Amino acid sequence: QKEVEQDPGPLSVPEGAIVSLNCTYSNSAFQYFMWYRQYSRKGPELLMYTYSSGNKEDGRFTAQVDKSSKYISLFIRDSQPSDSATYLCAMPGSYIPTFGRGTSLIVHP
Amino acid sequence: ETGVTQTPRHLVMGMTNKKSLKCEQHLGHNAMYWYKQSAKKPLELMFVYSLEERVENNSVPSRFSPECPNSSHLFLHLHTLQPEDSALYLCASSQDRTGGGGYTFGSGTRLTVV
Numbered sequence: 001q002k003e004v005e006q007d008p009g010p011l012s013v014p015e016g017a018i019v020s021l022n023c024t025y026s027n028s029a030f031q032y033f034m035w036y037r038q039y040s041r042k043g044p045e046l047l048m049y050t051y052s053s054g055n056k057e058d059g060r061f062t063a064q065v066d067k068s069s070k071y072i073s074l075f076i077r078d079s080q081p082s083d084s085a086t087y088l089c090a091m092p093g094s095y096i097p098t099f100g101r102g103t104s105l106i107v108h109p
Numbered sequence: 110e111t112g113v114t115q116t117p118r119h120l121v122m123g124m125t126n127k128k129s130l131k132c133e134q135h136l137g138h139n140a141m142y143w144y145k146q147s148a149k150k151p152l153e154l155m156f157v158y159s160l161e162e163r164v165e166n167n168s169v170p171s172r173f174s175p176e177c178p179n180s181s182h183l184f185l186h187l188h189t190l191q192p193e194d195s196a197l198y199l200c201a202s203s204q205d206r207t208g209g210g211g212y213t214f215g216s217g218t219r220l221t222v223v
Contacts, residue, residue, distance in 0.1 A: 008149070032208070032209070034211050034212075036214075041197075041217075041219070042216055042217070043113075043115075043199050043201075043214035043215050043216045043217050044152075044199075044212075044214045045214065046211045046212070046213070049210075049211050088152070090212070092203070092207060092208025092209065092211070092212070093207070093208060096154060096157070096164070097142075097154070097203075097208050097212060099151060099152045100151070101150070101151035102151070
């Protein structure tokens with residue numbers, strides 16, 4: 001079993017939709033969780049960072065962590081075409097961070 | 110200049126060439142990383158440097174050779190590469206080797222081996 005599982009998509013939604021992106025992980029030692037956004041031909045950029053169970057909100061983005069289920073989610077409200085990108089979940093570790101393979105999101109007008 | 114800067118942005122090289130990728134971070138971070146990103150594949154960690162200590166992915170071929178002269182600069186020396194080495198090479202940094210605070214990535218070097 002891989003340490004982090006993430007559906008690669010692509011996920012295609014209409015503008016204004018609520019988007020749900022998810023990752024499952026197997027290592028219960030993970031304490032911090034991150035979401036990155038990567039536009040085409042660019043490096044990933046940190047979008048959300050959380051270290052506890054529950055929800056964290058930042059504008060249209062909400063990160064949710066359920067440690068008991070080893071499940072994390074990123075919700076995007078009122079999605080825009082500019083949100084079209086690949087979203088990667090990540091868990092930092094000693095020397096070796098763990099990244100999901102990324103979910104490709106397409107928001108069409 | 111702030112953040113993580115990678116040069117060159119694009120590189121085309123023959124299989125017999127020798128070239129180097131450069132990364133510089135202006136964040137005061139103490140750990141730096143090289144990643145390989147191929148189409149439709151997950152990020153592949155190649156090397157980690159933290160306070161001059163190096164950790165490497167044992168599956169990385171010896172034709173890739175990292176160098177970290179100080180905490181702000183990281184190089185990836187390339188020689189006798191293969192076409193399957195064509196990919197986006199990303200440099201990243203973090204405050205320390207635990208990754209606390211997250212990882213900051215550069216824009217990457219798009220490498221094409223012909």
